[in-house]
Amino acid sequence: MRPELDAYWMPFTANRQFKKSPRLLARSSGMHYWDDQGRQILDGVAGLWCVNAGHGRPKIVQAIQDQAAEMDFAPPFQMAHPKAFELADRVAKIAPAGMGKVFFTNSGSESVETALKMAIAYHRVRGDASRTRLIGRERGYHGVNFGGISVGGIVGNRKMFGTLLAGVDHIRHTHDPARNAFSVGQPAHGAEYADELEQLVALHDASTIAAVIVEPVAGSTGVLIPPQGYLQRLREICDKHGILLIFDEVITGFGRTGQPFAAQTFGVTPDLMTVAKGLTNGCVPMGAVIVKDAIHDAFMNGPEHLIEFFHGYTYSAHPLACAAGLATLDTYADEGLLTRAGELQGYFAEAVHSLKGEPNVIDIRNIGLVGGIELAPLPGEPTKRAFNVFLDLYEKGLMVRTTGDTVALSPPLIIERGQIDQIVDMLRAALRRAA
Numbered sequence: 001m002r003p004e005l006d007a008y009w010m011p012f013t014a015n016r017q018f019k020k021s022p023r024l025l026a027r028s029s030g031m032h033y034w035d036d037q038g039r040q041i042l043d044g045v046a047g048l049w050c051v052n053a054g055h056g057r058p059k060i061v062q063a064i065q066d067q068a069a070e071m072d073f074a075p076p077f078q079m080a081h082p083k084a085f086e087l088a089d090r091v092a093k094i095a096p097a098g099m100g101k102v103f104f105t106n107s108g109s110e111s112v113e114t115a116l117k118m119a120i121a122y123h124r125v126r127g128d129a130s131r132t133r134l135i136g137r138e139r140g141y142h143g144v145n146f147g148g149i150s151v152g153g154i155v156g157n158r159k160m161f162g163t164l165l166a167g168v169d170h171i172r173h174t175h176d177p178a179r180n181a182f183s184v185g186q187p188a189h190g191a192e193y194a195d196e197l198e199q200l201v202a203l204h205d206a207s208t209i210a211a212v213i214v215e216p217v218a219g220s221t222g223v224l225i226p227p228q229g230y231l232q233r234l235r236e237i238c239d240k241h242g243i244l245l246i247f248d249e250v251i252t253g254f255g256r257t258g259q260p261f262a263a264q265t266f267g268v269t270p271d272l273m274t275v276a277k278g279l280t281n282g283c284v285p286m287g288a289v290i291v292k293d294a295i296h297d298a299f300m301n302g303p304e305h306l307i308e309f310f311h312g313y314t315y316s317a318h319p320l321a322c323a324a325g326l327a328t329l330d331t332y333a334d335e336g337l338l339t340r341a342g343e344l345q346g347y348f349a350e351a352v353h354s355l356k357g358e359p360n361v362i363d364i365r366n367i368g369l370v371g372g373i374e375l376a377p378l379p380g381e382p383t384k385r386a387f388n389v390f391l392d393l394y395e396k397g398l399m400v401r402t403t404g405d406t407v408a409l410s411p412p413l414i415i416e417r418g419q420i421d422q423i424v425d426m427l428r429a430a431l432r433r434a435a
Contacts, residue, residue, distance in 0.1 A: 002036065014387075023394055028055035031412055031419060033399065041394065044423045045401040046412045049219060049251045050277035053331045054414040060283050060327040067323035076104075076316040084317035087325045091279070091288065094260040094329075094338065096269040101296035103289045104317040108250035109143025111274035111287035112213070116147045117311055118272060119211035119244045122295050128242075131210040132167055135200060135243075139173040141220035142213060142248050142274075151213050154221055169204065171196040171212075175224050177374075181363045182356055183225070184349050190227030194234045206241035211272075216262035219251035222406035223365045223372025231268040244271040244295075250287070254278030255332065255413050257368035258342025265342075265368070271295060281328040286321035337413040341368035347417055351424045352409065358428055359435030360385065371409040373427065389430050398426045 005019045024036040031054055033041045046052055053060070067083075074081040088102035103118075105111045116134060123131035136142065136151030143149075149157050150165035153173065158164065172193055180187035197212060216231060218224035238245040247270040252262035255278065259265040263273060272295065276287035299308040315321075332338050341348075345368050352371040353364050363374040378385045386402040393400055400423075401408040409423065 030054050030056065031415060040397060042398045042419065042422060042426075043412060044399055045408065045410050047282050048277075048401070049256075049410050050282035052254050052256065052278040052413045053281045053328060053335070053337055054412040057281065057327075057331050059331050059334075060281055060324055063323040063327035064283060064320055067320050071319050074317075074319055076312060076314070076318075080317070081319055081322070083319060083322035083326060087317075087322045087329075088288075090326065090329050091275075091290065095273070095290050096261065096263050098269065098292050098294075099273065099290045100293045101291040103291065104321075105276070105287035105289065106285050106313055106315050106318070106321075107143070107287045108248075108274060108276035109145045109148050109287075110313060111250065111276055111289050112142040112148040112151075112248060113145050114311060115246050115272045115274050115289045116151065116211065116213070118289065118291065118295065118309070119246065121309065122244065122298055123210050125298050125301070128207075130207050131242075133204055133209045134165070134168050135197065135209060135212040136168065136170050137173060137214050137218075138170050139175065139218060139221040139224065140170075140213070140215060140248075141218065142215075143250075167208075169200050171200065173218070173221070173224065174227055174230060175222075176227075177363050180227070182353065183365065184353060185345075185367055186225055187227045191229035191233050193227070194230050194237065197234060197237045201237070201241055201243075206243065209241065209243050211244040211246050212238055213246040213248060215248045215251065216266060216268075217252050217257065217367055217370065219370070219408070219410075220403055222374060222403050223370055223408055225365050225367050226266065231266050235268050235270075238271075246270055246272045246274065248274050250274055250276045251370075251410070254328075255338040255341055255368075256370055256410065258339060258345055260338045279328065280321055280324040281331070283328070284318070284321040284324040285315075286318070286325060335414070340413045344369060344415070344417070344420070348420055351420050354424060355428060355431070358431045361431065369411060369413060369415070373407045373409075375405045375407065375431075377405045385434065389427075389434055392430045392433060393426060396426060396430065398423060400427070 025033045026036040027034050091102050092100045134151050138153040140153045142152045150168045174190050174193050176190050179189040253275040257265040271292050273290040280286045349366045360376045362376050365372040375385050386405040390402045
């Protein structure tokens with residue numbers, strides 16, 4: 001019997017449409033879900049960009065069960081438990097060199113809020129308290145808390161919620177279909193868009209700017225790949241003006257682009273890095289901010305009995321989440337999953353770009369094991385064409401994600417070549433049915 005659907009107000013969902021025709025998932029294993037009617041569904045998006053090691057991994061399941069039986073909760077303020085330190089050490093070891101400190105949160109949104117506060121507070125503890133301004137990017141997605149939507153640049157996430165944070169500005173996005181449509185990997189054109197940061201420095205003065213936050217690959221806005229040289233140019237400008245650079249790697253972290261983090265894929269090290277999703281394979285909510293040692297060390301002054309950073313959450317470094325994170329990192333290491341996207345990206349790129357020329361496909365973008373197929377919108381009904389493709393594919397047994405009129409793919413890193421072919425063949429058929 002299906003549950004009563006009325007009480008649950010669903011997030012980021014067309015609630016009325018859903019409750020007329022609910023899509024209820026009942027179990028999962030490996031590359032697949034099964035719905036409440038027993039129908040198998042191939043997972044083309046790793047749940048929600050997060051189940052990088054695939055579903056129902058025995059080592060992770062066992063670790064969560066064992067931890068729940070051993071200790072269900074430990075207070076994180078002025079107390080701790082061993083797995084928190086072990087997980088932080090393990091994460092720091094795979095992070096870019098020099099990023100050796102880890103602050104745990106419970107989600108990507110909380111990681112962003114934490115990183116923004118760290119950036120402003122860092123300047124203050126160094127005697128540079130005028131640096132409070134934050135710079136985001138158009139079409140950026142940084143979660144749904146007030147800090148995140150303020151530096152974010154997706155209109156639908158911002159327009160209902162008032163004036164948001166003061167002292168925030170934005171550089172332009174990097175989407176340039178006129179020059180870069182159907183680029184395989186990083187587009188050739190657009191590094192100069194980073195120079196808009198110089199214009200904001202001229203407008204506001206560098207002495208007022210604390211940090212710039214960008215996604216190395218902008219996921220939720222439709223898979224926007226950074227142009228060649230763009231991230232390097234942002235790093236140079238930030239260094240020139242003493243501005244901190246924050247990478248939001250909630251989606252790209254833990255193997256999605258072919259290295260543990262996109263910072264390593266693109267060869268650019270930020271000052272702070274926000275992560276979540278793949279940290280625990282989506283099994284238990286958890287996020288983190290990975291921080292350069294020098295930023296952490298700037299706070300470690302004054303009397304030792306005083307709190308250095310007045311911030312944290314009741315469930316920071318929750319024991320179940322730490323256990324899941326450790327088992328997830330073990331699973332990644334056992335199977336080489338943090339670099340597997342690099343091994344498959346050529347095959348994946350060729351497969352997704354074979355959709356060029358299919359009905360209404362106006363652009364295809366890819367990096368590692370993430371792809372975006374942008375569709376021409378229906379006249380006067382933006383987002384509807386892609387949503388119709390999503391519904392059609394679900395009925396045929398494939399789960400994808402849509403954002404605007406882009407169909408996004410980010411399958412679990414355990415995917416096999418035959419399953420890549422299956423995803424692309426099913427998407428091709430759906431595009432033709434929608435024509």
